[in-house]
Amino acid sequence: MFASYARKRYIPWKDWVFDTCNVLIMLMLIIVTLYPFWNTLAVSLNDANDSMRGGITLWPRVFTWKNYQYVFNEANIAHATLISALRTLVGTVVTVFCSAMVGYTISRPEFVLRKFVSIAFVLTMYFSGGLIPTYLLMRDLHLINTFWIYILPGIIGVFNLIIIRSFIEGLPEGIIESAKMDGAGDFTIFIRIALPLIVPVLATVALFSGVYQWNSWFDVFLYNSSNPKLSTLQYELMKVLQNTNATMTSRTASDAFASSQALENNFVTPTSIRATMTIVASVPIIMVYPFLQKYFVKGMTLGGVKE
DSSP: OHHHHHHHTTOOHHHHHHHHHHHHHHHHHHHHHHHHHHHHHHHHTBOHHHHTTOOOOSSOSSBOSHHHHHHHTSTTHHHHHHHHHHHHHHHHHHHHHHHHHHHHHHHOTTOTTHHHHHHHHHHTTTOOOOHHHHHHHHHHTTOTTSGGGGTSTTSSOHHHHHHHHHHHHTSOHHHHHHHHHTTOOHHHHIIIIIHHHTHHHHHHHHHHHHHHHHHOOHHHHHHSTTOGGGOOHHHHHHHHHHHHHHHHHHOOHHHHTTOHHHHHHHOOOHHHHHHHHHHHHHHHHHHHHHHHHHHHHHHHHGGGOOO
16 A cells, blocks of 8 residues: 555655654654653552552553542642742742853853853762762751752753854854844843743753753752751651551561451552652643743754854
């Protein structure tokens, strides 16, 4: 059928073979990419006892919401989700704006210290003070047990800074020079001219920053673990998984079969909880990504090509 269609359309057989191979490869990549997530979703919706038998592929054998009920019944989950959303929103906005402002500054050829500042930023990607000195610094800055510990330490991402600077350097210099001739200052040029022109790269950086803020939990463990009001969703999910692992480890054979009715109603496993946590943590980012996808490739590549 495809061969006859190719003859009617006068498509060379080499092009037909190439297109067919491309389609097959793309289909394989789609399957390889989507199957792990779909399988995780099936495990999260399957009964934990039944999941221990294995063999879950595309559909749950025994459909249940118990895994999600177990996760969301934790007392602090709702508040932790709010803190995670607030952290992601504030952290992304602040990081994008500050990174763009610094990126614009070091992209200007008239800035005398641009090379020194750029090298100083890049060095921080390879050298750090270590965990203990960093903790002591945060303590001396009075950021422990505060919401701003999530925002201020990562306010400038060097990788994001490099992307924004490269993008700005690719803008037509005549636009900025014209604004200066009209009497606009640097901050006015940055707000009214540079920012609207670099929306694609800002969307890219916003995606990077948002994913980092949403998924981060180790800083909560280090700095705010004693304050449940500042706990995040990822940290609470991590504690749920730890509690489930501890329960499974401490359960003896006699305990496991002591009350079959209780097990049937409440039994969960680390595998089922891990799958549920993965879905709960991934869905918000997956929902946001389509809105930023159209900017993503353009923002990553446009600043890397100069004519």
